[in-house]
Amino acid sequence: MRIFFATDVHGSETCWRKFLNSAKHYKADVIILGGDMTGKALVPIIDDGGGNWHSTLLENREVLRGEEQVTQFEQAVKRRGYYPFRTDPDELAELSRDEDRWHALFDEHMLATVREWMELADERLAGTGIRCVVCPGNDDQLEVDEVVLEAKTVELGEGRVLDLDGYQLVSSGWANRTPWDTYREEDEPQLAERIAKMVDQITNPPERTIFSLHCPPYGTGLDDAPELTAEMDLKNAGHSVKPVGSTAVREAIERFGPALTLHGHIHESRGTKRLGKTLCVNPGSSYEQGQLLGAVIDMENGKQVKKFVLTSG
Amino acid sequence: MTATTSSGEGAGFQERAVFVRKATGLVRGWSVRDAFIYAVFAINLVTLGWSIFDDAPFVPKGALLWSIVISGVYLIFQGITYAGLISAMPRAGGDYVWMSRVLGGGIGFVLAVAGWWFILWYWVPVYAHIFNIEVLAPLSAIAGWHGGPNFWNGSDGIFVASVITALLASLFIALGIRTYGRIQKICFYGGVFGLVVIAIMLLVTSRSGFASDFNHSAAKLFGTSGNAYQATMSSVSKAYTPSSIGGLNLSATLTLIPMMLFFNLWSNWGATLYGEVRGASDFRKNIYAMGGALLATTLVGVIFFLLFAKTFGWNFYNDANAAFWGYGHGPLGSNFPYPALLAAMIFSSPVLQFLLILIMSLWFFGWVGSVFLSSTRVIFATAFDRILPEKVAGVSRTGVPYWALFLMIAPSIGLAALYAYDTKFQSYTLDATLVIAITFLGTTVAAAILPWRKPEIYNASPIAKYKILGLPLITVAAVGFGVILVFALVEWFTNDVYGVNNADSYYLMGGMYVLAFAIYGISQIVRRRQGIDLGMVYGEIPAE
Numbered sequence: 020m021r022i023f024f025a026t027d028v029h030g031s032e033t034c035w036r037k038f039l040n041s042a043k044h045y046k047a048d049v050i051i052l053g054g055d056m057t058g059k060a061l062v063p064i065i066d067d068g069g070g071n072w073h074s075t076l077l078e079n080r081e082v083l084r085g086e087e088q089v090t091q092f093e094q095a096v097k098r099r100g101y102y103p104f105r106t107d108p109d110e111l112a113e114l115s116r117d118e119d120r121w122h123a124l125f126d127e128h129m130l131a132t133v134r135e136w137m138e139l140a141d142e143r144l145a146g147t148g149i150r151c152v153v154c155p156g157n158d159d160q161l162e163v164d165e166v167v168l169e170a171k172t173v174e175l176g177e178g179r180v181l182d183l184d185g186y187q188l189v190s191s192g193w194a195n196r197t198p199w200d201t202y203r204e205e206d207e208p209q210l211a212e213r214i215a216k217m218v219d220q221i222t223n224p225p226e227r228t229i230f231s232l233h234c235p236p237y238g239t240g241l242d243d244a245p246e247l248t249a250e251m252d253l254k255n256a257g258h259s260v261k262p263v264g265s266t267a268v269r270e271a272i273e274r275f276g277p278a279l280t281l282h283g284h285i286h287e288s289r290g291t292k293r294l295g296k297t298l299c300v301n302p303g304s305s306y307e308q309g310q311l312l313g314a315v316i317d318m319e320n321g322k323q324v325k326k327f328v329l330t331s332g
Numbered sequence: 333m334t335a336t337t338s339s340g341e342g343a344g345f346q347e348r349a350v351f352v353r354k355a356t357g358l359v360r361g362w363s364v365r366d367a368f369i370y371a372v373f374a375i376n377l378v379t380l381g382w383s384i385f386d387d388a389p390f391v392p393k394g395a396l397l398w399s400i401v402i403s404g405v406y407l408i409f410q411g412i413t414y415a416g417l418i419s420a421m422p423r424a425g426g427d428y429v430w431m432s433r434v435l436g437g438g439i440g441f442v443l444a445v446a447g448w449w450f451i452l453w454y455w456v457p458v459y460a461h462i463f464n465i466e467v468l469a470p471l472s473a474i475a476g477w478h479g480g481p482n483f484w485n486g487s488d489g490i491f492v493a494s495v496i497t498a499l500l501a502s503l504f505i506a507l508g509i510r511t512y513g514r515i516q517k518i519c520f521y522g523g524v525f526g527l528v529v530i531a532i533m534l535l536v537t538s539r540s541g542f543a544s545d546f547n548h549s550a551a552k553l554f555g556t557s558g559n560a561y562q563a564t565m566s567s568v569s570k571a572y573t574p575s576s577i578g579g580l581n582l583s584a585t586l587t588l589i590p591m592m593l594f595f596n597l598w599s600n601w602g603a604t605l606y607g608e609v610r611g612a613s614d615f616r617k618n619i620y621a622m623g624g625a626l627l628a629t630t631l632v633g634v635i636f637f638l639l640f641a642k643t644f645g646w647n648f649y650n651d652a653n654a655a656f657w658g659y660g661h662g663p664l665g666s667n668f669p670y671p672a673l674l675a676a677m678i679f680s681s682p683v684l685q686f687l688l689i690l691i692m693s694l695w696f697f698g699w700v701g702s703v704f705l706s707s708t709r710v711i712f713a714t715a716f717d718r719i720l721p722e723k724v725a726g727v728s729r730t731g732v733p734y735w736a737l738f739l740m741i742a743p744s745i746g747l748a749a750l751y752a753y754d755t756k757f758q759s760y761t762l763d764a765t766l767v768i769a770i771t772f773l774g775t776t777v778a779a780a781i782l783p784w785r786k787p788e789i790y791n792a793s794p795i796a797k798y799k800i801l802g803l804p805l806i807t808v809a810a811v812g813f814g815v816i817l818v819f820a821l822v823e824w825f826t827n828d829v830y831g832v833n834n835a836d837s838y839y840l841m842g843g844m845y846v847l848a849f850a851i852y853g854i855s856q857i858v859r860r861r862q863g864i865d866l867g868m869v870y871g872e873i874p875a876e
Binding site: 250 | 420722729866
C-alpha cells in the first residue's frame with residue numbers, strides 16, 4: 020500500500036487541488052491530509068463607489084478596476100490560503116467594530132470553502148478507488164468535521180480507527196497547548212487520555228498500525244518552532260528555535276510502537292525521525308507558495324517502513 | 333490583528349486590510365536589530381576583515397579603503413536577491429531548497445553540499461588560523477609565554493587550534509541554536525564594547541606616542557630591540573610601497589575586491605526565514621538587516637582605516653602586514669600585526685592588554701559556531717530528501733546531531749592536518765570563498781529566473797509588485813549580484829595573485845564537486861534498487 024501524506028494546507032486552494040491530484044501523480048492508494056485545512060485570514064475587497072476596488076494582500080495595496088481584475092485578485096487571495104470577500108467602506112467599518120460579526124463572516128466563508136473542497140473531492144475521486152482521509156487539526160474549528168462527513172469520497176479521521184488494506188489508522192488533530200489558544204488544544208494529560216482511548220480500539224499489532232496525530236512528538240526535531248517573546252515576536256529574529264511538540268504523543272508512540280506516525284503542525288520542521296522501530300514523519304508546509312509538501316510512504320506487509328520520500332509538489 | 337491605513341491612490345477612508353483569526357504560527361513580527369546583529373557577526377570585521385586586509389600588500393597599488401566601500405555598497409544587490417528569495421519562498425528557504433526547486437534537485441544538491449558542507453571542512457583550519465593570530469598567539473605573548481606565538485603560528489599550533497575550533501563549533505551546535513543565539517548576543521555587545529574602546533584609544537593617542545608604546549611593548553612581548561616601529565617599515569621598503577589611504581587606482585582596487593569577498597560576502601547569514609500573513613514589510617526588513625549590516629560594517633571598517641592611518645600610520649599598518657607575509661624581515665617576525673593587539677600595545681599594563689584581546693576574542697567565539705551550523709542543516713535536508721542515508725539526520729535525545737557533526741569533524745580534522753603540515757594548503761584560503769561564491773551564483777541564477785521558471789510562486793509572493801524598468805526587482809538584483817560573483821570567479825581563476833589558480837587548489841575544490849556528484853549518482857542508483865524514486869522529490873503536482 021502506498022500512502023501520500025500532506026498536512027497544513029491552511030485554506031490554500033492550490034494545495035487542495037494538488038492533494039486531490041497527488042494519488043495519480045505518486046501512484047498512491049491512500050491519500051491522507053493531516054489537519055489544519057482552513058485558512059487564517061479574511062481579506063476585504065472594498066468598493067469605493069467610484070468604479071474602483073481596493074484591497075491589500077501581503078501588505079501590498081491594490082487598486083482594482085473592473086470585474087476581471089477583482090476576480091483575478093480573489094483567485095490570488097484564495098491561492099494564498101485566505102478568504103476574499105467584497106464589501107464597502109460602511110460595512111467594513113461596522114465589521115471592524117464588531118468582532119462577533121466578522122467572526123461569523125469568517126466562519127461562513129471558511130465553511131463554504133471546505134464544502135466546495137469536499138464537492139471537488141467527490142467530483143475527482145469518485146470511482147477511482149482511492150481512499151482519502153482528512154483529519155482536521157488544532158486550527159480547524161469543530162464545525163469542519165460535519166462538513167467533511169457530508170463528503171462521499173472523503174473519510175473523516177478524527178478519533179476513529181480506519182482500516183486501510185490490512186493496516187489500522189488512528190487519527191487526531193488535537194494538540195498540546197499553543198500560545199494562540201486554538202480550537203483543538205488541551206493539556207498534555209487530557210491529550211494523553213484522548214490518544215489512549217483511540218489506541219484502545221486498535222485490534223492490529225503495532226507493525227500494522229499507523230498514527231496520524233497532527234501534533235509531532237516532543238523533542239524529535241519534528242517539533243522545532245521559532246521561539247517567541249512575550250509580545251509574540253520571533254525571538255532573536257527567528258534564529259532561536261525550541262521543541263514545542265507533545266510529550267503525550269511521544270509517550271504514546273514509544274509505548275505502542277506503530278509502524279508509522281504522521282504529523283504536521285510545525286511547518287518549519289520538515290523531517291523524519293525513528294522512535295524505536297516507528298518512523299515519524301512531518302513533511303512540513305509551504306502552503307503560502309502553493310507548494311504541497313508531502314511524504315510518499317510504501318507500507319510493506321507489516322515490515323519496518325523503509326521506502327519513503329519527502330516530496331515538494 | 334493586522335491592520336493598515338490606506339494611502340496612495342484611491343485613499344480617503346480607513347481600511348482594515350485583513351481579519352486574522354486565532355491560528356497557530358501567527359506572530360507579530362521580528363526585530364530588525366536582532367537580524368542585523370547576526371548579519372554583522374557573519375560579515376565580522378574583526379575576524380574576517382582584519383585578517384584578510386593583511387593580504388592587501390599582494391596588490392600594492394590597490395586601495396584597501398575603496399575596495400571595501402565599492403564591494404560593500406555593491407553587495408546590496410546580494411541583500412535584495414536573498415530578501416526576495418526569502419519573501420517568495422520563506423521557511424522552506426536556503427540555497428539548497430531554492431536551487432533544487434528552481435534549477436533541479438541534482439544542481440541544487442551538488443552546489444549546496446560543495447558550498448555549505450564540504451568547503452566548510454576547509455573553513456575549520458581557516459577559522460583556526462584566525463583563532464591563532466587574533467586570540468591564542470597574542471594572549472600567549474601577553475601572558476608571558478614567549479614560545480607561545482611561535483607554537484600557535486607553527487604547524488602543531490594550527491593543528492591543535494583546528495581541533496579546538498572543531499570542538500568549539502560542535503559544542504555550540506550541541507548546546508542548541510537557542511543557547512548559541514544567546515551566546516552570540518552577549519559576544520556581540522561585548523565585542524562592540526571592545527571596538528569602542530579601541531576606537532577611543534586610537535583617537536586619543538598620537539602617532540609618535542603609539543610608536544613609542546609599540547617599541548616598548550614589542551620588546552616585552554616579542555623580544556624586539558630598538559625602534560621596532562621604524563624597523564618594521566624599513567624592512568619592507570625595498571620590496572613594497574603601499575598606496576595612500578585615499579588614493580584610487582581603479583584597476584588595482586578592483587583586483588582587491590575578490591579578496592575582500594572573504595570578508596563581506598556573508599550578510600545573507602542574518603536573514604530571517606519565518607513569517608506568515610505578512611508580506612512586503614518582511615522583505616524590506618530583511619533588506620534593512622542584511623544591507624544595514626553590510627553598510628554599517630563597511631562604515632566601521634572605513635572609520636578604523638582612518639584611525640589606523642591617524643595613529644598607527646597607514647604606511648606602518650600596511651608595511652607590518654607586508655612584513656607578516658615575508659616581504660622583508662620585520663621585527664615582529666611571523667607575529668600577525670592584529671590591529672587589536674597594536675591597540676593593546678598602547679597600554680603598558682599586561683593585564684589591560686590581556687583584557688582587551690580577551691574582549692575582542694568575543695568576535696571569534698560568537699562566530700565560530702557558524703562553521704558547522706549551515707552544514708548540519710544541509711546534511712539534514714539532503715537526508716530528508718533520501719540522497720544521504722536516513723541515519724545521518726539522527727539526533728540524540730538532547731538534540732545533538734551526532735552523525736552530522738561527525739561528517740563535519742572527521743574530514744575537517746583531516747584537512748586541518750594538510751593545512752597545518754603542508755604549507756601549500758595555507759595559500760588556498762580563498763578557495764573557501766570561491767566555492768561558496770559558486771553556490772551563491774547558483775542561487776543567484778535561480779533568483780534571476782524565478783519569475784519565469786516558477787511564475788506561480790513568484791506571482792503569489794509580495795515581491796511580484798517590485799519592478800525596475802518593467803523587469804522584476806529580484807531579477808535585476810540577482811543579475812547585479814551575479815556580475816560581482818562572475819567577476820570574482822574570473823579573477824580567482826585567471827589571476828595568480830589570489831593563490832588559488834593552481835593544480836593543487838583545483839584538486840581540492842574539484843574533489844569536492846566530484847564527491848558531490850558521486851554521492852548524488854550513487855544515491856540515485858541505490859534508491860532505485862530499493863524501489864525509491866528520487867524523481868518524486870521535486871516533481872510538481874498539477875494543480876488543475
